[in-house]
Each structure stands twice: as structure tokens, then as C-alpha cells.
Amino acid sequence: MKRKFELRAIILGAAAGAMALLAGLTAYSAFEARRHFNDLVWVEHTHAVLDELQEERVQLKNAELGRRSYLARPSRRAREDVERATDEMIKSSDSLQVLTRDNPPQAGRASAIAGGARDIRESLEAPARGGPDAALPRIETATALLRAMEGEERRLLADREARARRTARAVAVALSAEFLLAAGLGAAALWLVMRGLGERERLLAELTSANEELDAFAHTAAHDLRAPLRAIDGYASILESERALPDEARRLLGKVRAKSEGMSRLIEDLLAFSRVKRQTRASEDVDMAALARRAAADASDAEPGRQVKLSIAPLPRVRGDAAMLALVWNNLLSNAYKYTRGRAPARIEIGGAVLPRTSVVYWIKDNGVGFDPRHASKLFKVFSRLHGAEIEGTGVGLALVRRVVERHGGTISAEGSVDGGARFRFVLPSP
Numbered sequence: 001m002k003r004k005f006e007l008r009a010i011i012l013g014a015a016a017g018a019m020a021l022l023a024g025l026t027a028y029s030a031f032e033a034r035r036h037f038n039d040l041v042w043v044e045h046t047h048a049v050l051d052e053l054q055e056e057r058v059q060l061k062n063a064e065l066g067r068r069s070y071l072a073r074p075s076r077r078a079r080e081d082v083e084r085a086t087d088e089m090i091k092s093s094d095s096l097q098v099l100t101r102d103n104p105p106q107a108g109r110a111s112a113i114a115g116g117a118r119d120i121r122e123s124l125e126a127p128a129r130g131g132p133d134a135a136l137p138r139i140e141t142a143t144a145l146l147r148a149m150e151g152e153e154r155r156l157l158a159d160r161e162a163r164a165r166r167t168a169r170a171v172a173v174a175l176s177a178e179f180l181l182a183a184g185l186g187a188a189a190l191w192l193v194m195r196g197l198g199e200r201e202r203l204l205a206e207l208t209s210a211n212e213e214l215d216a217f218a219h220t221a222a223h224d225l226r227a228p229l230r231a232i233d234g235y236a237s238i239l240e241s242e243r244a245l246p247d248e249a250r251r252l253l254g255k256v257r258a259k260s261e262g263m264s265r266l267i268e269d270l271l272a273f274s275r276v277k278r279q280t281r282a283s284e285d286v287d288m289a290a291l292a293r294r295a296a297a298d299a300s301d302a303e304p305g306r307q308v309k310l311s312i313a314p315l316p317r318v319r320g321d322a323a324m325l326a327l328v329w330n331n332l333l334s335n336a337y338k339y340t341r342g343r344a345p346a347r348i349e350i351g352g353a354v355l356p357r358t359s360v361v362y363w364i365k366d367n368g369v370g371f372d373p374r375h376a377s378k379l380f381k382v383f384s385r386l387h388g389a390e391i392e393g394t395g396v397g398l399a400l401v402r403r404v405v406e407r408h409g410g411t412i413s414a415e416g417s418v419d420g421g422a423r424f425r426f427v428l429p430s431p
Helices: 002-072 075-101 102-128 136-195 200-223 226-239 249-279 288-302 322-338 375-380 397-406
Strands: 284-286 308-312 318-320 348-356 361-366 411-416 422-429
Touching: 002 075, 002 102, 002 136, 075 102, 102 136, 102 411, 200 322, 226 284, 226 375, 288 308, 288 322, 288 348, 318 422, 322 348, 322 361, 375 411, 397 411, 397 422
Parallel strands: 308 348
Antiparallel strands: 284 318, 348 361, 361 422, 411 422
């Protein structure tokens, strides 16, 4: 009896140690997961900077070719080509300054490139300003600055990718250890049952407790990124309620809460984005008109008092997953309402039609701020946003829309112009 008690004590002690280790591994994996998420965000950010630098390089080349053409044979068309290219250089430089605001030397180079673009345009008046080669030093300087910026960004990209790989390996190792440890705990529990140690009620209680802990671990592994944000928002809310708080501190706390809410929305969107890929897609008859009306009602409720002229034409039905397709309409209608702020009235039109060769098409059109059609391909990429921070968003919604449409075997595209509204069109297989 004494030996049996000692064996049970040893087993329970080992189990307690394993659970403590499991808790430690869970905390460690959550910490590394947060670090890995941040590393991936910076990797995507660096890719965005490199893409903008490539665009800047193309426009610099266009400006130089147009300048040479104009100086060789002055014409209105050649001059307009140079002006168009330098305008695009200045826009890209402005974007680069925003993207590199965390890196003052890079932001300074971007500002210098914008100055070079203005000098290139002024060089069109070459006879009065130093001859046809007056802009060559500026062009060479801009080229050198672009080369320096690209070199720096590629160095940062290599460092950030290496760091992301390290944190990914750390997360994988931690999760593997947690799995093995959890499997070991389950095996130990089964061995205890087979050996007949303990009373049935106690064994059932221990197994129930172990299952609850494993469920809690699974929930933590999937959603732990949201917990710190809730804490930050809660603490900020408590501080904000203090009457003696200075106005500047209250303003800063408001910013903290706004950033926390934005990050929470981003995490929710990323989780939804991930679930769409993993979950099984249902196949059912879907009333697309009902989904569109429900999404429009939700968007209207979120912004009461808006003057919005909404028209929904009859929409063909389709076979698919109603929950997934609801995400499509929710995101598209939410964007339409968001980007038509300031329009009085805002106009949103929704339509659909049956196409030949067993497919159906749906579209949503608005009179909002629109977008530059040259960047339409960037709309559906994760974290890719064509508008600044003045319009809230996470950069995930349209990527989620594309994933849902593609999971249904369809395609999606966008048309628009700056300050001329936008039109989104997606095609799905017909029932």
C-alpha cells in the first residue's frame, strides 16, 4: 500500500511538473508567435518599400529619356512626358517618405530624390539655365540615392527575413514540444487508467481537467495575440477616466486606444483570412440578393445619418458557402460606405447577371474617392493599401474577399480612377 502511494505521488509529481512545463512552453510560444507576427509585418513593409523604389527607378528612367527627347527635338508631347514622369517621381518619393518614416536617413534620401525630380523638370529650360547637361548631376545623384536606398532596404529585408525564420523555428519547436508533452500527459493518464490507480471519480476529474487545459492551450495558441491588446485598451480606458488627467495625456491615451482597436481589427481580419483557407467549404443554394441587403443594412447601421442612395438590382443565385460569401458582401459594402464619406449624396449600385458558359457576375459600384488604376493589382494583397491613414482599414479585407471568391472557383477584379469612384466585379460558377 505504501509503495502504491509512493508510486502515485511520483506520478502526480511528474504530472504537475509536466503541466508547469506545458504552461511555460505555452507562454514562450505565445511570446515567439507575437515576435514572428511583428517580423512578418516588417518583412511585408520592406517589400512595399522595394516595390516603390522600383517604381521610382522606372519613372526616373522615363524622365531622363523624355528630357533627352525634348532637348533633341522640343515638342509639347515630349515636355508632357517629362512632366508626367517627374510628377510620378514626386508621388513615389512622398510614398517612400511615409513608408520610411521609421528610418530618417532613408526618408531624407527620398526627399532628396523629390528635389531632383523638380530640378529635372526645370532643366527643360536648358538654354537659360546652363545648357542641355545641366540636369545630369541631379539625375546621377537621384540614381545613386535610389541605389543606396535599395541596398539599405535589401539589407534590412535580409535581416528581417532571417529574424522571421528564427522566430518561426522557435514557434515550431515550442509547439512541437507542447504537442509531445501533451501526448505524454495523455499517455500517462491512460496508463493510470489501465493500471487501475485511483478511484474512477478522481481519474475522470483529472482527465476532464487535462482536457480543459489542453482546450485552453489551443485557444491561447490561436488567439493569444488579442489578449495584450485588450489589456492595453482596458488600462488606457481606466487612466482616461481620471478627472485630473492633463489634456495632452488624455489625447495620447486616446491615440493609444485607437491604435489598440486598429490592431485588434487587424488580428480579427487575419484570423478570418486564415480560417477561410482552412475551413471546409459548404455547397448550398445561396440567395446573393439577401446577403447583399443584409451587408448593406449592417454598413448603414455602422454609419447612421449618412445620405446614401443605394440600389440593389435582382441578383442571380449561386451555389456555395453562404457564410463565406457573406464575408465578400460585408467587406465590399463596408468599403463602399467608407470610401464615399464626404459625398452628398453617396451612390452605391449593386448588380448581377448570368454570363454564357455557366458563370454569373456580380458588381458593386460607388462614387467615392476611387484609386489610381495603375495600382489596381495591389488592392487584393494583404497589407496593401492605396490610401493613407486618413481612411481607416487593415489592408486585409479585400485579400479576404479574393480568397473567398477563389475558393469558390471564381475571379475578382477592380476598376476605378482617382476621385472618380470604384467598381468591383467578381465572377462565380453558376449553379
